[in-house]
Amino acid sequence: KQEVTQIPAALSVPEGENLVLNCSFTDSAIYNLQWFRQDPGKGLTSLLLIQSSQREQTSGRLNASLDKSSGRSTLYIAASQPGDSATYLCAVAGQGGSEKLVFGKGMKLTVNP
Amino acid sequence: KAGVTQTPRYLIKTRGQQVTLSCSPISGHRSVSWYQQTPGQGLQFLFEYFSETQRNKGNFPGRFSGRQFSNSRSEMNVSTLELGDSALYLCASRPRDRPNTGELFFGEGSRLTVL
Numbered sequence: 001k002q003e004v005t006q007i008p009a010a011l012s013v014p015e016g017e018n019l020v021l022n023c024s025f026t027d028s029a030i031y032n033l034q035w036f037r038q039d040p041g042k043g044l045t046s047l048l049l050i051q052s053s054q055r056e057q058t059s060g061r062l063n064a065s066l067d068k069s070s071g072r073s074t075l076y077i078a079a080s081q082p083g084d085s086a087t088y089l090c091a092v093a094g095q096g097g098s099e100k101l102v103f104g105k106g107m108k109l110t111v112n113p
Numbered sequence: 114k115a116g117v118t119q120t121p122r123y124l125i126k127t128r129g130q131q132v133t134l135s136c137s138p139i140s141g142h143r144s145v146s147w148y149q150q151t152p153g154q155g156l157q158f159l160f161e162y163f164s165e166t167q168r169n170k171g172n173f174p175g176r177f178s179g180r181q182f183s184n185s186r187s188e189m190n191v192s193t194l195e196l197g198d199s200a201l202y203l204c205a206s207r208p209r210d211r212p213n214t215g216e217l218f219f220g221e222g223s224r225l226t227v228l
Contacts, residue, residue, distance in 0.1 A: 042222070044205075101156075
């Protein structure tokens, strides 16, 4: 059974820091991995999707990497801003292109001005 | 292009009642999935529909059911509500069919409180 872990559960940093958010998964036979952002009381916003054949994806100040063999992904946020404050979740899709995503419990990020 | 629309956004029910939640996917998306989000369990997969057929189901009791209409809109129903059903129910749609290579787009959710 796939399990996804995000540690730490919360992080508070001053504005301007470069951040690394971690995600680990127990079954390396994944189809893809997706990072999401969730603001309080809101739905999820997709940030980056990495296919199992890819090593990384970039969008603006965000860069996500994937190491399937070690069961790890990292989301790198450059020059953090108060607007980056949110909960960040990673989710994996099982091999075969399963529609069912298994989510981590998320990491609550607070960026202080 | 309108996003995934979920109604109602908030609702309060009492134990034993039933509830129906609605989801309209992004235009052109035919795959709709549902997730339950609670502080303790996080996000858990409920079920997924494609072309009016349920293709995958999570580990939830039979009180949780859903359906999809020919226009891809989906509803989920929870009968005999329990306190533990209080949660944010999220609907998501996907632009492509299998294999799952596309991003999942989520709605704002329906927050259900059971008293």
